Structures are given as C-alpha cells and as structure tokens.
Amino acid sequence: MPKTTPFHNCLAPYNETGIWKHWSGYLVAPRYQYSTIAEYYAIRNSVAILDTSPLFKYRISGPDALRFLQSVMVRDIGQCKIGDAQYTCWCNSDGFVLQDGVILRISDDNFRLTAGEPSLHYFRATASTLDLSNLEIEDLTNDYGILAVQGPHAYSTISQLTDATDSLSYFELAQTEIEGSPVLLSRTGYTGDLGYELWIKAEDADRIWQCLISAGHDYNVIPIGLEALKMARVEAGLLLLDVDFQSARFAWVDEQRETPIELGWRWMLRKLAHDPRDFIGRDAIEKQMTEGSNRWTTVGLSIDWNDYERVHLEAGIMPPKYELYCESTHNIYRRGSHEWDYAGYATSFLFSPILKKPIAIAKLPNELAKPGTEVDLEIPIIKKNRNVLARVQRMPFFNPTRKTDQPARKAAL
Amino acid sequence: MNNETNYDAIVIGGGHNGLVNAAYLAKSGLKTLVLEQRSLVGGAAITEELIPGYKFTTFSYALSLLRPDIVQDLDLASHGLTVLPMTNTFQPGFDGEYLLLGPDKDANFHEISRYSVQDAEAYRDLNHLINRVCHALKPLVDEIPPNSASQNPADLAEMAALNQYIEKLPEDIRAMIDKFANCSAAEILDEYLESDLLKAQIVSSGIIGTKAGPRSKESGLVWLFHRLGEYDGVQGDWGFHKGGNGGFTQVLARAFESFGGTIQTEAGVETVLYENSQTTGVRLKDQTQINAPIVVSALDPRRTFMQLVDPADLPGDLVQAIQDYKFQGTASKVNFALSDIPNFPGLDGRADIFTGFTNVGPSFDYLEDAFADCLAGRYSRRPFLDCCVQSTVDPDMSPPGKHIMSCFVMYTPYKLAESDWDAERENLGDTVQNTLEEFFPGFSKLVEHREVVTPLDIERFVGLSEGNIFAGELFTPQMFLNRPAPGWNQYRTPISGYYQCGSGTHPGGGVMGGPGKLAARQILKDHHAAMKTSD
Numbered sequence: 001m002p003k004t005t006p007f008h009n010c011l012a013p014y015n016e017t018g019i020w021k022h023w024s025g026y027l028v029a030p031r032y033q034y035s036t037i038a039e040y041y042a043i044r045n046s047v048a049i050l051d052t053s054p055l056f057k058y059r060i061s062g063p064d065a066l067r068f069l070q071s072v073m074v075r076d077i078g079q080c081k082i083g084d085a086q087y088t089c090w091c092n093s094d095g096f097v098l099q100d101g102v103i104l105r106i107s108d109d110n111f112r113l114t115a116g117e118p119s120l121h122y123f124r125a126t127a128s129t130l131d132l133s134n135l136e137i138e139d140l141t142n143d144y145g146i147l148a149v150q151g152p153h154a155y156s157t158i159s160q161l162t163d164a165t166d167s168l169s170y171f172e173l174a175q176t177e178i179e180g181s182p183v184l185l186s187r188t189g190y191t192g193d194l195g196y197e198l199w200i201k202a203e204d205a206d207r208i209w210q211c212l213i214s215a216g217h218d219y220n221v222i223p224i225g226l227e228a229l230k231m232a233r234v235e236a237g238l239l240l241l242d243v244d245f246q247s248a249r250f251a252w253v254d255e256q257r258e259t260p261i262e263l264g265w266r267w268m269l270r271k272l273a274h275d276p277r278d279f280i281g282r283d284a285i286e287k288q289m290t291e292g293s294n295r296w297t298t299v300g301l302s303i304d305w306n307d308y309e310r311v312h313l314e315a316g317i318m319p320p321k322y323e324l325y326c327e328s329t330h331n332i333y334r335r336g337s338h339e340w341d342y343a344g345y346a347t348s349f350l351f352s353p354i355l356k357k358p359i360a361i362a363k364l365p366n367e368l369a370k371p372g373t374e375v376d377l378e379i380p381i382i383k384k385n386r387n388v389l390a391r392v393q394r395m396p397f398f399n400p401t402r403k404t405d406q407p408a409r410k411a412a413l
Numbered sequence: 414m415n416n417e418t419n420y421d422a423i424v425i426g427g428g429h430n431g432l433v434n435a436a437y438l439a440k441s442g443l444k445t446l447v448l449e450q451r452s453l454v455g456g457a458a459i460t461e462e463l464i465p466g467y468k469f470t471t472f473s474y475a476l477s478l479l480r481p482d483i484v485q486d487l488d489l490a491s492h493g494l495t496v497l498p499m500t501n502t503f504q505p506g507f508d509g510e511y512l513l514l515g516p517d518k519d520a521n522f523h524e525i526s527r528y529s530v531q532d533a534e535a536y537r538d539l540n541h542l543i544n545r546v547c548h549a550l551k552p553l554v555d556e557i558p559p560n561s562a563s564q565n566p567a568d569l570a571e572m573a574a575l576n577q578y579i580e581k582l583p584e585d586i587r588a589m590i591d592k593f594a595n596c597s598a599a600e601i602l603d604e605y606l607e608s609d610l611l612k613a614q615i616v617s618s619g620i621i622g623t624k625a626g627p628r629s630k631e632s633g634l635v636w637l638f639h640r641l642g643e644y645d646g647v648q649g650d651w652g653f654h655k656g657g658n659g660g661f662t663q664v665l666a667r668a669f670e671s672f673g674g675t676i677q678t679e680a681g682v683e684t685v686l687y688e689n690s691q692t693t694g695v696r697l698k699d700q701t702q703i704n705a706p707i708v709v710s711a712l713d714p715r716r717t718f719m720q721l722v723d724p725a726d727l728p729g730d731l732v733q734a735i736q737d738y739k740f741q742g743t744a745s746k747v748n749f750a751l752s753d754i755p756n757f758p759g760l761d762g763r764a765d766i767f768t769g770f771t772n773v774g775p776s777f778d779y780l781e782d783a784f785a786d787c788l789a790g791r792y793s794r795r796p797f798l799d800c801c802v803q804s805t806v807d808p809d810m811s812p813p814g815k816h817i818m819s820c821f822v823m824y825t826p827y828k829l830a831e832s833d834w835d836a837e838r839e840n841l842g843d844t845v846q847n848t849l850e851e852f853f854p855g856f857s858k859l860v861e862h863r864e865v866v867t868p869l870d871i872e873r874f875v876g877l878s879e880g881n882i883f884a885g886e887l888f889t890p891q892m893f894l895n896r897p898a899p900g901w902n903q904y905r906t907p908i909s910g911y912y913q914c915g916s917g918t919h920p921g922g923g924v925m926g927g928p929g930k931l932a933a934r935q936i937l938k939d940h941h942a943a944m945k946t947s948d
Contacts (some may be wrong), residue, residue, distance in 0.1 A: 034517035035643075038768070038806075045497055045655060046808050153808060175947045218813030220805065305485045318548060321646035353645060355490045357482070 002027050005053035006145035006205035008214075014223050023226070024116075026054040031225035036323045037353060039228035044354055047151035047216050048224040052190075052197070056118050057144055061110040061319070062135035064127070069103065069111060070277050071130050074260055074285075075268050080105045085171045085186050088268065089260055095284030096248035096257035098122070099241065102188055104173050109135075112184070112199070114146070116241045126280070145205045149212065150195030150232075153219035155203070155407035157198055158185070162214040165196065170404040177368075178208055190229060190243060191238020194402045213389050224382040231325050232328055234361060237300060237395025239263060243327045243363050244347040261288055264298035264361070264395070297369035300395040301332075301346060303358035303377060307389040315381050323356070324351040332362055333376040333387060343375055359397050362388070365395065416892045420446045420675075422707040422936070423695055425682045425721065426876070426915065427830065428456020431711030432665035433929030434914040434936075435485050438707075441674035441937055446703065447674065448695065450681035450876065453659075453664050456711075458924050464862050465752040466812035470657040471866060472875060473882070474746075474801050474819040475499065475770075477642030477651040478925040479661075480555060486930075492667040495655035497806050498644055499769035504614040505852045506775040509759050512610050513766055528608035539605045544648045546589050547641050549582050554641055554920045556914045557931050558893050562900030590637075592903055594889050597625075598632035599777055609776045614796025616780065617772045617799060620823060622922070624743045626784030627777045635887050638921060651769065653803045657810065658924060684723045685710070692910030706910050707936060713877055713884035713930070714738055714897035714917040717907070729908050734898035738891060738917075742868035742880030743787055745825040746846040750862035751816040754802065755853040767805045773798035773852055783824055790830025792841055795848055797823040815861070820845055827868040827879040834869035841865055883922025884915050893919055904932035905939075911938050 005011075016034060020027045031039055042048035060069060065135055069077040075088040089100040101115040113119075118141045124342040127135060142405045149158055151406035156232065159165045164176035169348050173186035189195030200208045215219060230240065232403055239245060248257040258269055259281075269285065288294050330346040333339065346360040360377065368375060376387035420443075425433040425687045439445040455458060457472040476496055484494060488908040504512040512528070514521050518537065525533035559571035579587065592601050600618030602612045616627040619636030621698055626632065644650035654661035666676060681698040685708050695706035710717040718727060718735045754764045774797035782794035789867055789934030799821040804810040811817045829837065842865040868880025885891055888908045896902055904912050914932030916922040 034515050034520055035498065035502075038500045039517075041497050041806075045495065046807075077635045156813075219808045308480075309482075313551075318643075318646050318648065322644065322650075331443075350643065354495065356484050356494065356645075357490070 001044060003370065005051050005201070006202040006302070007051045007053065007209055008210040009366050010210070011051060011207060011223055021146045021226075023055040024056070027029050029223075029225040032223050032225050036225070036227045039222065039224035039355055040231050042220070042224055043151050043193055043228060043232045045152065046140045046220040047149065047153035047157050048228070049212060049216070050148040050150065050224050050229055051145070052148050053145040055114040055116065055141075057140040057146070057199075058113045058115070058120065059111070059140050060113060060123070060135060063109055064132040064135040065111055068123075068127050068130065068132045068135055071132070071279055072126055073103070074265075074279060074281070076271070076275055076277055077103055077105065077111070083108055083165060083173055084187050085173050085182060086123065087171075089262065089265060091281030091285070092248050092304060093280055093284070094254075094257070095259045095281040095288060096246070096251075096254070097245060097260060097263060098247050104184070104186055106173070106175070106184075109278040112140070113239055117247060117249075134292065143202055144199045145202055146197055146199055147209070147212065148189050148191075148195060148197045149216075150189045150193055152194055153216070153221075154195045155211065156219055157216040157221060159409060161211055165407075166409065168196075169406065176198055178211055179300045181208060190236070190238055191232040191317060192238065192396055192398060192403060193232065193400060194407065212395065216363065224257070230348055231353070233370065234325070234348050234359065235352050235354065235396065235398035237369065237397060239298065239360070239361065240348070259285055259288055259294060261294040262298065279316070296344065296363035297366055299362055299364055299369050300393040301360040301362045301377060302308040302390065302393040302397070303360065304389040305357045308358055311379075311388055317382065320350040321358075325349070330360065331378045332364065332390070333378065333388075334368070335376050339361050339387070344399045353400055359393075361395070362404065364392065420702070420703065420705040422442050422446070423703060423705040424708065424709045424711055424914070425695065426456060426711030427454030427666075427676060427678070428711055428875075428915070429662050429665060429924050429926055430914050430916060430929035431456070432662060432669055433483055433487070433926040434709055434711060434933045435674055436665060436669040436672055437930060437933030438629045438936065439669055439674035443707070443940070445669075446705070447669065448677045448680040448682055448697070449676065449678045450679050451874070452678050454676055454678065455662035457659035457871070457877065460657030460661045463864060464750060467815070467817050468657055468659075468810045469748045469817065469860065469864055470659065470803065470819050471505070471748065472666045472746060472866065472871065473658045473924055474653075474803070474821070475659065476654055476661060476924055477644060477649070478639075478923040478927075479642070480925060480927050480930060481643065482555065483930050484934060486633065487665070487668045489664050489668055492608070492664045492671065493655075494661070494664050496644070497655060498653035499651045499653060499801075499806070500771045501766060502614065503757075503766040503769070503771040504610055504775070505757055505771070505773060506610045510610060510775075511760070512614055513662065515612070525608065525611055528610060529606070530605045533609045535605045536611065540649075542589055543637070544586065546586050546593070546637065546694075547648050549586050550590070550641065553893070554579070554927060557904070557935055558902050558919050561894040593633045593637040595630065597628050597630050598636040598798065599627040601633060602638075602734065606710070607795035611779065613774055613776050614772055616777065617797065618772075620780060620784075620797065621799060621821065622744045622823075623886060624741045624787065624824070624826070626781045628781060629784070631886070631888050633902055638887050639923070641920075642923075642925075649682060653806055654802070655807055655809070657803065661784060661924065662666050667867045682721065685907050685908070687911065688721070690726070690908050691814065692908055697766055707912065708910065708938065709791055709912040709914050709932060709936065711915045713740070713881070713915055714913070715740065715878040716876065717915065717917070718911045722908060722911065730899055731898055731907065732899075735945065738880035738897055739886045739888065740881040741829040741886065742871060742877070743824045744882055745792075745822040745841060745868060747820045747842050748818075748864040748865070748866070748867040749818040749820070749860050750811070751818055751859040752861055753814075753859050753860060754816055755818070755849070755856050757853055759804045764805045767802040769801075771800040771802070771928050772786075773848060787824030787826050788793055790826060790828065792825040792829070792837070792844065793823065794844065796825070796845060798845065798848060800849075820849070825868055827872075834867040838867055841867060851853075875904045885922070887921055892921060896921060904928075904935040
C-alpha cells in the first residue's frame with residue numbers, strides 16, 4: 001500500500017477524478033478537477049495549494065553543520081543570512097549533479113533541507129568522510145507536511161493567518177504560528193509566481209489545512225495537482241529531476257550525468273573566484289568552466305508559433321495546444337544545408353497557457369546556446385516526425401514582478 | 414484650427430478592432446493616432462468599476478473568436494494578455510433539471526446520458542463535424558475575402574480560387590456548410606439530437622445577439638459563427654479575460670502604445686476630410702483638424718458611410734446597400750453586483766457551476782415564446798439569459814466573498830412598439846431579475862446593485878447603430894462577400910485612403926479582431942504599392 005501524506009484526508013474529498021499517482025511512495029493527485037488548465041490558472045490568477053509533503057526533509061544542526069553544507073553544496077550557504085533560504089545543488093567529485101534542493105537557514109547552525117531523493121545515508125556518510133562529527137543529520141520527512149501556497153492571492157490568503165508574511169521578501173523565511181501551531185514559512189516555491197511554502201507538523205495538518213482553505217475561500221483557492229505545477233515550473237524555467245536531468249548517483253555512464261554548468265546553473269558559481277571553499281566537485285567544475293569543456297548548455301526554446309501552426313495545418317489538423325505538456329525527449333537539429341543534423345534535445349515541452357506559444361527546456365552545444373539562435377525541433381505529427389523552427393531564449397520564460405515584489409496589504413473595503 | 418502634428422494614419426474609434434488595426438499599422442512603422450470619443454478606449458469591450466470593488470463588464474463579457482495570430486503578431490502576452498478558461502457550461506431546466514457540461518468528454522457523455530444515451534454519443538459526432546467545418550473555413554476567416562462584384566481579372570481569379578477551394582472540401586463538410594447557411598439551428602439540431610435541454614443549450618449560440626429564434630433560418634449561420642473561435646486550439650471553447658473584456662482592450666492599448674502609437678480620448682470625430690476623393694484627415698467635434706493620408710473607420714457601416722462622409726459623394730448602389738443593411742439590435746445587458754453566489758436547488762452552494770456560461774432558456778419553445786414577444790415589438794416577458802459570474806474564476810472582479818454577474822438578455826428590440834427604452838429600462842431589469850428568481854430562488858435577495866444596458870444605451874454609449882452588438886446582423890446576405898456591401902468587402906471605400914475596419918466588415922462581430930487585422934493588411938498593401946509608385 002502506498003503511504004499517504006498528512007494532508008491526504010483533507011485532500012481526498014477534492015479529488016473529483018478519483019485518480020491518484022505515486023510520488024516517492026506517497027499518494028498524490030495529478031489533478032483534482034477534470035481541468036488541469038483551471039488548476040494552472042489558480043497559480044497565475046488566484047491562489048493554489050499544493051501538497052509537497054513527499055519531498056524528503058532533513059534537519060542539519062550542530063557546530064559542524066555550516067562547514068558540512070559548505071563542503072557539500074555548490075553554493076556557499078555561509079553567504080545565506082539567518083532567516084533566508086537558498087536554492088542549491090550538490091555534486092559528486094567529478095562535478096556531476098546529484099540533486100538540487102532548497103536549504104532554509106534557521107539559525108547559525110541549524111538548517112533544513114528539502115530533496116527529491118532520499119539523502120540521509122549520503123549526507124551522513126559524507127560527513128564521516130569529511131571527518132565532521134559535531135553535527136546531527138535527521139530525517140524529518142514524516143514529522144512534517146509541506147504545503148505550497150502559490151499565486152497572486154497567496155499573500156491575501158496567508159496574511160489573514162499570520163503577520164509574518166508582511167515583511168517576508170523573496171527567499172526569506174519566518175517561524176510563525178497559525179492558530180497556535182508552529183509553522184515554518186518561507187517565500188519560496190516551484191511555480192515562478194508569488195508564493196509561500198509552509199512546514200507544518202504532521203499532527204497539525206488538518207487544522208492548518210482548514211485555516212488555509214477558509215482564508216483562501218474568497219480568493220477562489222483550490223488544491224492543485226502535479227500536472228498544473230509542472231506546467232508552471234516550465235514557464236519559470238525550473239528543472240525537474242528525472243525529467244530535465246538525472247541524478248549522477250544512479251547513472252551508468254557519464255553521458256547520463258550533467259554538471260551544474262551543463263544544467264544552466266552557471267549563476268550558482270558566479271562568486272567562485274572569491275570563494276575559498278573546497279566543496280565536492282569543485283575542481284572538476286572549475287576545470288570545465290576554464291576550458292569551456294561543458295558538453296551541453298541547458299537553455300530555453302521558444303517555438304515559432306507560425307511554423308508550429310503551419311506544420312499542423314499542412315497535415316490537416318488543429319495544432320495541439322490545450323493542456324499540452326510532455327516530458328519525452330525531442331531531438332533538435334541544426335538549421336543548415338542538410339536536414340536532420342543532430343544538435344541536441346529537449347526534455348520538457350509545454351504549450352504555455354499564459355505566453356500562448358509552445359516552449360521547451362533543451363540541451364544544446366555551446367555554439368548554439370546563444371539567445372536568438374535558430375534550431376529545428378522535431379515533433380511527431382500523425383505518426384511522422386516533422387521539424388519546427390525554434391529559437392533559443394533565456395529562462396525564465398515567464399517572470400512576473402509580483403514573484404519578488406513586496407505585496408501590499410489590502411485596505412479593507 | 415489646425416493641429417501641428419501630422420500622422421500617417423488615423424483610426425476612428427478605440428474599440429478592439431480599431432486598436433488591433435492601429436497596432437498593426439504602428440508596428441509596421443506608420444505614425445498612427447487612435448481617436449476615441451469616450452474617456453476610455455475599448456468600445457464595447459470595457460470593464461467599469463461602477464461601485465467600489467465591483468468590476469462590471471458593461472457590454473461584451475467573454476473571449477473565443479479572437480484570432481490567435483493577432484496574439485502573436487502584436488505580442489499581446491508580453492502586454493498582459495490573460496485568458497482564463499471557462500470550464501463549465503450550466504443549463505438550468507425546469508423542475509430541478511439541469512445539464513452541467515465540463516472539460517471532460519467522458520463525464521459529459523454520462524451527464525447527457527441522463528437525458529438521452531443516444532444524444533450523448535451523437536453530441537460527439539456533431540461536435541466533430543462542426544470542428545471540421547470550422548477548420549475548413551479557417552483560411553476564409555483569416556484572409557481578405559475576394560471581391561465578387563469586380564470584373565477585374567485578378568479578382569475573378571480570386572473568386573475562382575475560392576469556388577475551387579469550396580468544391581474540393583469533403584462532401585459532408587460542404588453539405589454541413591450549406592445547412593448552416595440555409596437552415597435554422599433547430600432544424601440541424603433536430604437531425605442529431607432529441608433532448609430538449611441539450612438542444613436548447615446549444616441553440617443559444619444560434620440566436621445570441623440576433624433577431625432570430627431557434628427556428629428562424631438565420632440561426633444556423635449565427636451558430637456556426639460562434640463556433641469559429643477557440644481556446645488554446647480547442648474549437649468552440651471560451652474564456653474570460655482577466656479583469657473582464659476591458660482588461661483585454663487595455664492589453665491592446667498597451668501593445669499599440671509600445672509600437673509608438675498615440676491614443677487620444679474624448680475626441681469624437683465630426684467628419685472625415687477628403688478632396689477629389691482623396692483622404693486628407695479628420696475634423697473633430699471640437700473643430701480640431703488632424704491631417705493624415707490614411708483614415709480608418711472602426712465604426713459600423715452606417716456611421717462609416719452615412720455619417721463620417723457625405724453619402725452624396727458615394728456610388729448610389731453602395732449607399733443603397735448600407736441603407737438596406739440590417740442592424741435591428743435585440744440584445745441588452747443586465748449586470749448585477751451580488752452578495753453571494755446564486756443558488757440552484759439541488760446543487761446548493763456550488764460555485765463551480767458558474768465558471769462558464771449559464772444559459773437560461775431551457776427549451777426551443779421557451780426561446781420561441783421569447784422571440785414572439787420581440788416580433789410583436791416588446792421585450793421578452795420571460796427572456797433568454799446568458800449569464801456569467803466571472804468572479805468565480807477571477808477573484809479580482811469583486812470584493813472578497815462577493816460576486817459580479819453579467820447577464821446578456823434576449824430579446825429586447827431596439828424599436829419598442831408601444832414604449833421607449835428610457836421608460837422601460839428598470840422594468841427590463843425587474844423582468845430579468847424575476848426570471849433569475851424563477852431558476853435561482855432567492856436571487857433577488859443577493860442583489861446589491863444592478864446595471865441595465867438597453868439597445869438604446871449600447872447605441873448611445875458605444876455608438877453601435879440600433880445597438881446591434883455585431884455592427885450589423887450576421888445574416889448570410891450581410892456576410893463574407895457582402896459585408897458590409899458587395900464590392901466593398903475588402904476594407905476600402907470609394908474614397909482613396911479612407912478604410913473601414915469595424916465588425917461590420919469581414920469576418921464580422923464578436924471580440925474577434927479579424928476585421929482590424931485584415932483591414933491593416935489591405936491598408937499596408939495599398940500603402941506599400943503607393944510608396945513604390947512614388948519612388
């Protein structure tokens with residue numbers, strides 16, 4: 001039997017479709033309504049609640065905690081102020097990415113971390129290898145549930161329950177209470193929109209859920225499933241483990257592995273020249289940066305709307321757009337004198353409901369990675385593959401100012 | 414008085430087609446000015462905050478027909494285009510009966526099966542056939558139509574190509590197009606379906622905004638017309654623009670301005686200026702004169718040909734055609750600010766049933782009775798209503814917890830036989846409210862504010878003659894080759910440099926933008942040809 005999250009009993013009545021799937025062995029809804037697009041627009045237009053409790057959750061604390069994270073993580077958590085969060089990744093010694101995740105710095109030596117794959121054994125073994133013993137690494141996965149409250153009215157909803165949102169900037173966190181229960185609140189999310197994530201003790205799940213649903217009622221709050229989330233994350237240019245990359249840990253060959261540079265996370269290494277840390281994989285990554293020897297660069301692709309229409313209309317069909325999201329590999333070719341000149345591949349493909357055009361996340365060699373570069377993207381049309389024109393575009397594709405702006409408390413009418 | 418500034422092009426009327434047209438012209442480098450008589454642009458696509466926190470979609474209230482290439486060409490997404498899907502359609506019936514159709518075809522099958530298992534299946538066949546028809550017609554909707562009145566070889570060739578295109582269509586599609594052009598929506602529906610409630614729900618698209626009942630032969634084409642739209646490629650689906658349709662025209666205005674265009678509001682145009690059949694500019698009602706070699710009227714055909722220019726300067730057959738062109742508006746709006754969501758007995762408290770259209774008009778007979786009142790020169794005593802509660806989808810339309818409801822009301826003839834609209838305005842509001850009370854008991858108690866917009870008000874505020882929401886009926890003799898008149902369906906007028914781009918031109922009404930786009934294509938073609946000659 002699959003496990004259930006602390007919110008399962010609250011969420012089950014909302015699932016009109018009766019469809020559940022598994023995420024790390026927990027039951028989660030791909031969608032609650034018959035319409036994924038309606039759930040997507042809760043993220044972009046009103047407010048959505050997503051249960052992300054299946055994420056693995058760790059507490060890393062003690063005098064060596066900071067040093068441990070500084071030695072493991074690609075970004076320097078020492079640069080992250082107390083009360084801030086940091087999106088980061090960690091690599092093996094060859095510089096290949098094991099995972100990405102968000103670290104919350106609660107105090108000087110107390111951190112929380114979320115990860116897509118189990119990492120307790122890896123962290124403990126690594127601490128031991130690094131000879132760091134004055135720290136504790138605990139698995140909190142089943143002690144807490146996490147709810148992501150995302151959308152333009154995320155603030156209007158949560159600010160009714162706590163004042164902590166008022167001064168909370170992008171990637172800041174606060175320890176607060178909702179109805180007397182402790183909640184760890186961060187202004188983070190996986191949607192590229194205004195949003196918050198709440199760590200809630202498993203035993204408080206029902207009560208906090210009810211509070212959020214009541215507070216969001218007047219803003220049309222709905223629970224949303226993973227499909228809507230995934231659509232939003234492509235627009236936000238956020239990579240997904242096992243879709244846009246895979247963990248180096250269980251890969252067989254290096255062709256399956258990728259470095260932070262290859263994943264488009266060069267920004268994580270911006271301050272490397274002034275960063276004396278010796279984190280795992282640093283040498284390999286630095287060598288790759290110096291030599292420009294990365295095999296790929298992860299980029300956004302904007303598919304030419306007219307060409308996308310043309311290839312479908314020529315085949316006599318309406319171009320598929322509605323709720324179109326796929327995670328299969330699409331090959332990319334150079335546009336030149338001969339067809340099918342392989343250049344790279346796309347991993348996530350979406351017809352963006354808000355941008356009204358198809359977009360994709362793709363891997364291209366450096367010489368094709370410059371924004372504006374034209375390539376051919378292969379898509380299947382009635383059992384035949386056709387090429388459509390696509391252009392390299394900087395990610396995120398969609399980046400509303402409300403994501404980082406300080407929301408204003410609404411005056412009572 | 415002579416304005417210092419000269420423009421390459423002036424667009425008269427800041428409705429959606431005027432803005433689309435102007436944006437295309439500005440994008441291609443013409444110095445373009447939009448003149449709007451009201452204090453805000455948008456024409457019949459506006460949102461007004463009549464009382465604090467409540468956003469009223471005074472006139473038009475939903476999107477589907479908007480041509481998707483316009484969104485791309487004018488980069489509307491980057492200017493804030495946000496079309497929220499209308500996922501459900503609710504059709505209340507009598508005695509607690511209802512039909513609730515949603516986004517899932519299998520769920521819809523079972524919902525329709527409650528009335529007829531056969532219909533549940535036939536509904537799919539009918540939809541697929543109509544989708545194929547719309548797909549076949551797409552090139553005609555998105556191109557400048559040929560000129561059927563010309564003997565010019567190029568025009569004759571275009572007519573021949575059109576006929577060839579139609580002839581090459583599959584037999585079943587051609588037969589269906591014939592039916593739409595010549596039969597009533599009721600006749601077509603009776604062939605496929607048996608459930609009154611389902612047929613009444615579908616037929617609403619065939620009568621909306623039109624002086625026609627379900628059994629009037631004009632309703633077939635009106636139905637087809639309303640199926641030509643799409644939502645992200647799903648044919649016939651509709652959406653709300655964030656903030657109402659006024660939100661959409663604000664997006665258009667921003668796009669236009671981003672291309673360097675200028676908008677001047679409270680600038681009603683008195684007349685188009687021309688010398689020797691050559692356009693020179695416009696004169697505003699305040700007597701300001703603004704010069705431009707290109708002037709585009711986004712107003713309806715009557716205003717374009719009979720008011721902005723002197724009809725004496727136009728060919729007699731064109732003037733005759735415009736005089737014969739039918740407006741005869743029959744639609745009104747009654748919009749409500751509500752303290753809560755209306756209640757349908759048996760589905761108590763369900764806000765989700767209102768996330769799309771709610772059609773009050775449960776049978777052909779109900780709708781024909783409503784139409785009979787119209788033919789007798791009075792508004793329907795039990796009207797057909799097409800209601801939307803956009804606040805169930807877009808929380809920014811109303812204060813938290815409150816709702817806003819837009820009701821499109823049929824039939825309300827522009828010319829009342831025994832009264833006038835200034836006298837009947839609130840009576841119409843009461844009639845609509847009573848009808849809603851019948852289907853949603855307790856409705857009246859929810860009403861915090863009511864706005865009644867009669868055909869006369871539509872004419873007064875928007876300028877649409879006789880309050881026709883499409884700038885002229887969508888009847889076969891007034892469409893495509895004949896919109897607005899044979900020989901004048903290619904956006905030009907007999908006065909060189911003077912063009913038309915309103916909903917009274919092909920492809921027609923609704924928030925489509927097609928006329929504005931295609932007119933721009935014609936204007937730019939002529940402009941570039943003229944530039945070449947002068948080189």
